[in-house]
Amino acid sequence: MPISGFPEWMPPQRMIEQRMLDRIRTTFELYGYAPLETRSVEPLDTLLSKGETSKEVYLLRRLQADENAKDDDSLGLHFDLTVPFARFVVENAGKLQFPFKRYQMQKVWRGERPQEGRYREFLQADIDVVNRGELPFHYDCEMPLVIGDALGGLPIPRVRIQVNNRKVCEGFYRGLGLGDTAQVLRTVDKLDKIGPARVADQLVETAGATRAQADACLELAAISAEDGSFVDAVRKLGVTDPLLEEGLGELLRVVETAREHAPGLVVAELKIARGLDYYTGTVYETMLEGYERFGSVTSGGRYDSLASTGKETFPGVGISIGVTRILGLLFGHNALNISRSVPTCVLVAVPAEEQRTACDRIAGALRRRGIPAEVAPTAAKFGKQIQYADRRGIPYVWFPGEPDTVKDIRSGDQTEADAALWSPPAGDLQPTIAG
Structure with a gap:
């Protein structure tokens, strides 16, 4: 109270x-x-x-x-x-x-x-x-x-x-x-x-x-x-x-x-x-x-x-x-x-629970380069994982695969990406405050 x-x-x-x-x-x-x-x-x-x-x-x-x-x-x-x-x-x-x-x-x-x-x-x-x-x-x-x-x-x-x-x-x-x-x-x-x-x-x-x-x-x-x-x-x-x-x-x-x-x-x-x-x-x-x-x-x-x-x-x-x-x-x-309710910039999607360790490695590589990242809480359908990101205002979802891809869920644009090289636009890296 x-x-x-x-x-x-x-x-x-x-x-x-x-x-x-x-x-x-x-x-x-x-x-x-x-x-x-x-x-x-x-x-x-x-x-x-x-x-x-x-x-x-x-x-x-x-x-x-x-x-x-x-x-x-x-x-x-x-x-x-x-x-x-x-x-x-x-x-x-x-x-x-x-x-x-x-x-x-x-x-x-x-x-x-x-x-x-x-x-x-x-x-x-x-x-x-x-x-x-x-x-x-x-x-x-x-x-x-x-x-x-x-x-x-x-x-x-x-x-x-x-x-x-x-x-x-x-x-x-x-x-x-x-x-x-x-x-x-x-x-x-x-x-x-x-x-x-x-x-x-x-x-x-x-x-x-x-x-x-x-x-x-x-x-x-x-x-x-x-x-x-x-x-x-x-x-x-x-x-x-x-x-x-x-x-x-x-x-x-x-x-x-x-x-x-x-x-x-x-x-x-x-x-x-x-x-x-x-x-x-x-x-x-x-x-x-x-x-x-x-x-x-x-x-x-x-x-x-x-x-x-x-x-x-x-x-x-x-x-x-x-x-x-x-x-x-x-x-x-x-x-x-503020532009989002969490600091996270990228949600790493989990295709299946047995792949979580590989997803953690991707998130770790992003974090080491100063990009706030978290791994999805469950290996639900990708649509639900995207919804999870959307509700929190997280702009990007990362899909592990051969090759990895990253999707801007606001525009729908999806491109191939490497966790050791990819960076978001500067304005997306941290939540932005507006008056």
Whole structure:
């Protein structure tokens, strides 16, 4: 029986997921990110100190607690991959080469309310780069380019990466005279969920804003541009602050870098805040074209003090692809399909059971040359063996004989073939994904 929020894909969907992961992994490695996998559990105090997540953390407990085990109540499943990565960096700083660039592709767990595209167990694909002391800003500019390359090569709708900078928001709120900038950020982050009128009310109630200050916060959040024009739009609001200027300069660099390398990929969207408390500068959220109402499918940002030993700080910037989120939305709308339900390219027919060993040899010869092949399950009539291949979408059936022949069961074409030489067209070798 299905459990809400814990998806299980059928084999065709799982094959699509694997192809997507292959593309993402290849792209990450092309940019020099190295693979890492961290443990699934973290100390509870680590997980609870990183933003509004306490209601979402899954505890790890044994059914029968050991009275002498001190950690039975103090471990939780990680809710993202950034927090465990920061902990890993601090613990292994002496063994790492900095700047340290890594990617992780792992399951994470969040006890939020399941809905379309939102799950309690899901797969994320993250990249992060951290450094000792200071992290050059050009890495903030690289993040959207990597994501654009990774997702742009897949048969999925176009992505648009919305970028903002926390310094812009915090500097603007300070310049307005608002003291609790963190509360203002958290409230503005709810814009898409509750709308501007309720955000304004909450700014007055929870952040001590006047109506005029709340309106100014909403004016800032309404600014959006694909080029540097957002800088003038912010300045027209008449608020000044050194942190605001610093943030505008950084955000401009991200937008201009993306415009040069990937026009149309990035848009400055000044309402983006991100709910997690550890972000300190650039923040990213990505929308899937046609699926904007479901919210962000990749997100991340700059964090300057998440990884720290007390004496030493390791600032970082990262971005995370919600792999299960993207696929769940597209599967739910039948927007992705695969050409066959099995990897098999060739079914080797079995004329009679006593010939199975010879058929296994043919399949083995094909496999050694990288051609996915299986042998028919029974020596039924050839018509039934062809039906078996057809039901699974296997394009070719191989008939042992003197000589061997291979049939494309889609077109009916049948030709003589040698297992040591024959190859299918490149498009038939692996299942193909179509949007």
